[in-house]
Amino acid sequence: MVVRCCCSSSSWSAAGAAVAARASANAPPPRSSSPSSRTSRRAMDPAAGAGRGRVRIAVVGDVHNDWALEEDSKALQFLQPDLVLFTGDYGNENVELVKSISDLQLPKAAILGNHDCWHTYQFSEKKADRVRLQLGSLGEQHVGYKCLDFPTIKLSVVGGRPFSCGGDRLFRPKLLLKWGVNDMAGSAKKIYDAATSAPEGHSVVLLAHNGPTGLGSRMDDICGRDWVPGGGDHGDPDLERAISDLQRETGVSIPLVVFGHMHKSLAYGRGLRKMIAFGANGTIYLNGAVVPRVRYAQASPSDEQNQPEGSASVAPTSRAFTIADLSEGRVEKISEVWVLVSGDRTELEEEIVLYKHPREHM
Helix, strand or coil, rough: EEEEEEECHHHHCCCCHHHHHHHCCCCCCCCCCCCCCCCCHCCCCEEEEHHCEEEEEECCCCCCCCCCCCHHHHHHHHHHHCEEEECCCCCCCCCCHHHHHHHCCCCCCEEECCCHHHCCCCCCCCCCCCHHHHHHHEEEEEEECEECCCHHHHHEEEECCCCCCCCCCCCCCCCCCCCHCCCHHHHHHHHHHHHHCCCCCEEEEECCCEEEECCCCCCCCCCCCCCCCCCCCCCCCHHHHHHHHHCCCCCCCCCEEECCCCEEEEHHCCCCCCCCEHHHHCCEEEEECCCEEEEEECHHHHHCCEEEEEEECCCCCEEEEEEEEEEEEEEEEEEEEEEEECEEEEEEEEEEEEECCCCCCC
């Protein structure tokens, strides 16, 4: 098992003008020192749950068909999250895979991405199109423009705009009419209203397919355009506006904003994207789009010996998640983790620490 730390100063993006203006009086929290060479037991400690005022969130970034209910369930049981968040792009309208995600027996919330309406421009009046079928499978767990409360952990998940493709235009505007959204301003208002409906005392985690504008315009910034020379900010302006208005006008606590869409591996082999950014009021922005999220390994002799007689051989896989540990409404640690699943054997293969809040001096 490998543990790495990506907490060096070069890991953090320079804030864009809009976020910088909001965050000027809020310096980023100090970053952690390098982790030890062994697994952080606290990171995998099941007691990190709500009973001690702690919450563990597992983020499943853009799936792109890399999901297997049995293997991913084993990995998640090992990680012991209180809540699982899915950032969208399950496949090109892969209804069967979305149904499989809905069958996951853990508290969860999800949003649909641009690939989840890849062929559908508007809802059909004559049949259940594949976008409608995905929404039907997810039911209340699809949080686009709404607030889903988890009272036992005093947390609410608020969804951003479904089907986002990034940038300053609405993607699939005819689909968005389902929510009464016609423009960016209306979209921002929907997000704002959903967040203000969270119960008093709940922290709010925003879940969107794409992140907000204002987090940098370099190719390797958290929402930076990596497919064009010179980069550019490819965030969602409606999400930025909603967050800005919430922080300015309300007492809603937003410790974490989770999204995907902008893959960790940059286009044309240009390197890796920064997956964490800081904003105002201690809000941390987390991009969970580790794509592809499954690596295949060769079975060891012991794995082959332990395979039940007569069962089909399943190749061992390593499956990626991003783990965010919160305590009393504050993000304590964020790690990208790879969990090896081989038959009945499940273990942590790799942990990449992205952020660790410094401990207070005693």
